[in-house]
Amino acid sequence: VHGGEAFQAPALIDDRVVERIRAQVPLAPLHNPANLVGIEVATAGMPDVPHVAVFDTAFHQSIPPHAHRYAVPHELYASHHVRRYGFHGTSHGFVGKQAARYLGRPLDTLNLIVLHLGNGASAAAIENGRSVDTSMGMTPLEGLVMGTRCGDLDPAIVFFLARETGLDNDALESMLNRDSGLKGICGVNDMREVLRRAEQGDERAALAIEMYAYRIKKYIGAYCAALGRVDAIVFTAGIGENSPDIRSRACSGLSALGISIDPARNAASASGAREIQPADGPVKVLVIPTDEELEIAEQTVDCIRSSVVPPR
Known part of the structure; x- marks a missing residue:
């Protein structure tokens, strides 16, 4: 690893x-x-x-x-x-090459934002085919909200919890890695179940979805700024490939950056690489299955x- x-x-x-x-x-x-x-x-x-x-x-x-x-x-x-x-470098690298093949362009000419969204999740900014930033840090705990990991967190919260709860380092590390993220917010880490509960009126599940998508949107915006020009946003991994709802939420409100989703394309069931932006969208939005x-x-x-x- x-x-x-x-x-x-x-x-x-x-x-x-x-x-x-x-x-x-x-x-x-x-x-x-x-x-x-x-x-x-x-x-x-x-x-x-x-x-x-x-x-x-x-x-x-x-x-x-x-x-x-x-x-x-x-x-x-x-x-x-x-x-x-x-982390997820194997996936980000594979999907970047697949995006280049799909778009019919050399990878070293492409600027991409790849979103690997599974139980673990990370974003990568790829400039001219090379990674120039990614959301996970020294460990896989940093970055996006994940199934059981918290993602970005004020570091002082760890010291606060140590004082207030008496939990030791191992217990705190376990909590942030195994009992946080979607699971910490609403009790389950499977996005399919979170979406089902939200549809039934579970407010904590709805909040978990909003937090999850909002964090993705923040990283998309940040990486647009870092890259300057974005040729494509690429969704991959279990949630990225299979959840039209999350894709739609993550890209909503980004039309000023040239990023939008066509609802019919997004909802269509299809296998393999495909586009889900409007036909005239300046930034391609792709769904590409990963194969690590x-x-x-x-x-x-x-x-x-x-x-x-x-x-x-």
Whole structure:
């Protein structure tokens, strides 16, 4: 999952790569140790085939310092690597390429805002095919409202809760990661159920939907400002691909930015990449299914083809 600043692309696994992945464990204590176990089992079971590590953070390593650094003492970055890393890079990268293919334009000429909306959710600003900003931060907790994660939060709230509730760091971290977001607001984290409850008059569910869509809209606006020119907004992942309601709410009121949705196109059931903006809309609004497994497979093949595979 986490390659830190050490990996900007997939890597052919050897002892040195394993140790560099191990060095990133403090940045992803729940994920990287499990990934290392998988590497150890796979390489032991299939020692005569090449193994490749693909990193969810690598796509975002192109984000410039003014966007990836936090305004905290420099020593925290120099010694502890405190910065924005971003996640869902495999999905954002795949969807960006699919958008270029659909639009019939080279990826390196396109400015895109990609919205990966699932139980975990993130936005990415892509300029000329490269990530220049993303909503998730040093961890996946920052950014959009998610199924069980809070997203953007005043950091002082954590200190306030520690004082007022007596909860320790582990309990607070668990609460913000596992019991917040949609679940924290209305009790459930499945957007389909949240929408159903809202239709039945559940005020907390309705509030959760409004908060979810409003946060997406704020990031769209921010990334329009950061990019200057936007060729397409792209919705992907479970909610992004399957919820016309959320897509409509996220894009409402953005006509001044050239962003709008055609209700009939948005509501139509269709598979594959499709447009949902009005025919004369200046900014394309696309729905494109993601396929992270395919992207990982393609990156693996590319890595092996471009590497000198040592004999085992």
